[in-house]
Amino acid sequence: MSRLTDLIAQVKTKDPTLGSDLEAEFRVLSERRVFGLNFERHRPEAVELPQRPVRKGDKVHILPPRRSTGHGDQRLWRVLRTEVGGTSSRIAHLTLLDGDETQTVPVDDLVVVAEFRDTIYPGLRSTGRVEHDGDKPYHTVINAENYHALQTLLYTHRGKVDCIYIDPPYNTGAKDWKYNNDYVDGEDIYRHSKWLAFMERRLLLAKELLNPVDSVLIVTIDERECLRLGLLLEQTFSEATIQMVTSVISAKGAVRPGRFSRVEEHIFIITFGSATISHWSSNMLPSYREEVNNGQESYDETADSEPAPAQIEWLGLRRREPSSIRGSRPNQFYPIFVNIENGSLHSIGAPLPDDLDRNSIVAPSSTVALWPLKPDGTEMLWGLTPEVLRRNWAHGFARVNWNPKRQTGTVYYLPSGTIERIRSGTIAVTGRSDDGSVQGHATSESSVRTPPKRVWNMQSHNAETGGTNILSRLIPKRSFPYPKSLYAVEDVLRFFVKDKPSATAIDFFAGSGTTAHAVMRLNRQDGGRRQCISVTNNEVSADEQGTLRREGLRPGDLGWERWGICDYITKPRIEAAITGRTPAGDPIKGDYKFTDEFPMAEGFEENVEFFTLTYETPWRVARNRDFAAIAPLLWLRAGAQGCRIDTVPDSGWAVADRYAVLVDLDQAKLFLNAVADASGVRIVFIVTDDDRRFQMVCSPLPDQVEPVRLYESYLANFEINTGRE
Numbered sequence: 178m179s180r181l182t183d184l185i186a187q188v189k190t191k192d193p194t195l196g197s198d199l200e201a202e203f204r205v206l207s208e209r210r211v212f213g214l215n216f217e218r219h220r221p222e223a224v225e226l227p228q229r230p231v232r233k234g235d236k237v238h239i240l241p242p243r244r245s246t247g248h249g250d251q252r253l254w255r256v257l258r259t260e261v262g263g264t265s266s267r268i269a270h271l272t273l274l275d276g277d278e279t280q281t282v283p284v285d286d287l288v289v290v291a292e293f294r295d296t297i298y299p300g301l302r303s304t305g306r307v308e309h310d311g312d313k314p315y316h317t318v319i320n321a322e323n324y325h326a327l328q329t330l331l332y333t334h335r336g337k338v339d340c341i342y343i344d345p346p347y348n349t350g351a352k353d354w355k356y357n358n359d360y361v362d363g364e365d366i367y368r369h370s371k372w373l374a375f376m377e378r379r380l381l382l383a384k385e386l387l388n389p390v391d392s393v394l395i396v397t398i399d400e401r402e403c404l405r406l407g408l409l410l411e412q413t414f415s416e417a418t419i420q421m422v423t424s425v426i427s428a429k430g431a432v433r434p435g436r437f438s439r440v441e442e443h444i445f446i447i448t449f450g451s452a453t454i455s456h457w458s459s460n461m462l463p464s465y466r467e468e469v470n471n472g473q474e475s476y477d478e479t480a481d482s483e484p485a486p487a488q489i490e491w492l493g494l495r496r497r498e499p500s501s502i503r504g505s506r507p508n509q510f511y512p513i514f515v516n517i518e519n520g521s522l523h524s525i526g527a528p529l530p531d532d533l534d535r536n537s538i539v540a541p542s543s544t545v546a547l548w549p550l551k552p553d554g555t556e557m558l559w560g561l562t563p564e565v566l567r568r569n570w571a572h573g574f575a576r577v578n579w580n581p582k583r584q585t586g587t588v589y590y591l592p593s594g595t596i597e598r599i600r601s602g603t604i605a606v607t608g609r610s611d612d613g614s615v616q617g618h619a620t621s622e623s624s625v626r627t628p629p630k631r632v633w634n635m636q637s638h639n640a641e642t643g644g645t646n647i648l649s650r651l652i653p654k655r656s657f658p659y660p661k662s663l664y665a666v667e668d669v670l671r672f673f674v675k676d677k678p679s680a681t682a683i684d685f686f687a688g689s690g691t692t693a694h695a696v697m698r699l700n701r702q703d704g705g706r707r708q709c710i711s712v713t714n715n716e717v718s719a720d721e722q723g724t725l726r727r728e729g730l731r732p733g734d735l736g737w738e739r740w741g742i743c744d745y746i747t748k749p750r751i752e753a754a755i756t757g758r759t760p761a762g763d764p765i766k767g768d769y770k771f772t773d774e775f776p777m778a779e780g781f782e783e784n785v786e787f788f789t790l791t792y793e794t795p796w797r798v799a800r801n802r803d804f805a806a807i808a809p810l811l812w813l814r815a816g817a818q819g820c821r822i823d824t825v826p827d828s829g830w831a832v833a834d835r836y837a838v839l840v841d842l843d844q845a846k847l848f849l850n851a852v853a854d855a856s857g858v859r860i861v862f863i864v865t866d867d868d869r870r871f872q873m874v875c876s877p878l879p880d881q882v883e884p885v886r887l888y889e890s891y892l893a894n895f896e897i898n899t900g901r902e
């Protein structure tokens with residue numbers, strides 16, 4: 178080995194880059210395991226950034242001519258300088274990175290390349306938001322190469338994430354993913370090695386994001402990489418507990434001549450620290466329960482202790498999403514009369530015509546009318562029509578929380594999923610309150626004595642009906658290959674975040690956005706405020722790429738990017754789920770099924786903001802110019818809730834709902850007073866290169882406020898030097 182080390186040292190004196198590369202290769206080889214998974218983990222990855230302007234010093238690829246479907250020049254070039262050429266378009270002088278060749282090329286024919294070891298300065302640019310409940314934290318969608326996005330999220334979420342769910346490319350050999358800007362097909366002899374290197378880099382970052390004390394990583398996979406992934410997970414997460422579930426996703430099966438039909442995929446569940454499964458009403462293998470009922474099997478009677486049974490959860494009857502204002506739907510604006518004496522329900526009035534003043538309605542004697550009003554007095558709608566509410570009320574499935582002092586109340590109801598569970602016996606009614614409303618809890622059969630199995634066979638997990646068909650209702654005529662069943666993702670997440678109503682989840686292979694949608698459904702089921710960060714690139718499918726290239730389009734052109742997954746599928750799908758309307762503005766047809774059934778057109782009381790990851794320039798960094806680029810990162814770190822500080826005002830400080838920023842330390846006194854007055858502030862960012870001044874501002878801060886220091890050249894705080902890889 179020492180001979181090899183000497184030779185490398187000699188090469189380094191002549192060609193430092195080649196020498197360092199050889200050294201890195203050597204290091205990896207010498208660290209290889211004798212047993213376990215060996216693969217080329219040192220292959221460098223790089224990503225093309227078609228929307229990033231070309232600048233001096235950049236690494237670039239030369240694109241093939243427009244209308245060509247060829248590969249272009251895949252060698253890496255460095256931009257020496259750019260200038261305006263003869264036809265007034267800009268040209269770039271290039272030198273080959275691994276050689277002496279030089280050439281001059283129109284800037285339009287270049288695309289910037291970021292190697293994963295390059296230092297980059299990430300920022301986030303907002304590309305829109307959907308607000309349906311101003312008070313809730315925002316979900317976020319980030320259009321980005323996930324490796325860089327994960328590194329960026331380390332600044333905002335290191336060690337804070339409760340759950341990561343990923344459904345990575347399965348490496349089918351059918352051009353379902355790219356490594357180094359190139360599709361990996363079945364002929365590529367390095368395809369498994371590339372896939373493992375690709376996955377390992379991202380899993381290592383995921384590990385840093387997860388809360389080591391209590392969190393879960395969920396990874397789906399099929400037979401093609403299942404075994405290799407299992408080994409990789411064991412090597413990467415040796416401290417965690419790893420389980421594998423086999424789940425039927427298409428009972429009719431993919432028939433393959435001479436082989437077993439594929440009906441299933443696998444779900445690796447990696448738990449950290451104290452994370453355990455919260456039991457739920459299903460054991461995930463319903464046929465097993467049938468056998469049990471027939472007396473052919475017995476329950477495990479050795480279970481230590483029984484957890485307390487889950488109580489019935491009631492939901493507020495007033496619709497909260499802004500689109501549900503009075504007049505937006507017929508028959509859902511009516512009075513509910515309540516006895517003044519004790520707040521019990523007296524009767525339910527008839528729906529009002531849109532033009533009738535509600536104050537003209539006379540309440541029966543000794544009653545007061547409750548209306549679906551927001552705290553600011555805006556007239557909204559009830560969540561049920563009067564007939565359905567009357568029926569539910571008669572069965573004890575509606576009730577009023579009465580405030581005798583203020584002589585007003587809040588109406589609650591049980592969602593159809595809960596009513597169904599009461600009827601099927603998986604929720605036992607144990608009694609009734611004074612007002613007749615039911616009391617009960619999940620039965621021991623459903624929630625205590627049937628822990629989930631490791632083989633799942635749930636009709637709701639069918640990929641076609643629960644995935645593709647739901648997607649086509651939300652965003653008609655837009656196709657996306659193999660979205661997960663919404664209910665399958667909802668179910669697996671529930672096992673880990675059911676008891677964490679403020680959990681943060683991340684999906685960094687978000688595709689069509691199923692995970693964010695599932696998180697919103699979970700929130701609706703228990704009034705939670707969970708957040709989901711979805712990361713996906715804006716890749717155009719391989720088939721479509723050919724068509725677009727023949728039309729003369731290239732990545733980076735608007736006409737190309739609009740067909741990308743993030744812009745064409747992910748963002749519109751999440752927007753449609755929240756608003757209840759398709760991209761064309763039509764109410765979504767159909768109802769959600771299974772656990773919580775309601776019309777998809779109702780949408781969700783949730784908020785989301787869309788971002789694109791940007792690659793900022795070092796010279797702007799040096800001049801403190803890019804506060805705007807990092808502003809969303811500060812907001813994300815403070816919980817992505819309430820208003821955002823997008824620019825630093827002339828006063829030199831600003832206080833938002835959840836966080837505050839101090840740039841001019843001479844204004845510290847005013848700033849600290851304002852922070853003390855703002856009860857919601859949890860983090861303050863203090864911009865200074867001076868340790869002593871930083872400490873002086875920190876000491877008077879209230880205990881619940883976390884001080885975070887930022888260097889004066891803002892972007893330096895977020896520098897990603899992937900060389901440390």
Ligand SMILES: C[S@@+](CC[C@H](N)C(=O)[O-])C[C@H]1O[C@@H](n2cnc3c(N)ncnc32)[C@H](O)[C@@H]1O
Nearest residue numbers: 322323344660661686687688689690691713714
């Ligand atoms: C198998 S799909 C996930 C589908 C998703 N679970 C759903 O239900 O829609 C994987 C997604 O990851 C995205 N992807 C692949 N490589 C990526 C990368 N390096 N960075 C960001 N996204 C990537 C692809 O665009 C694809 O949409």
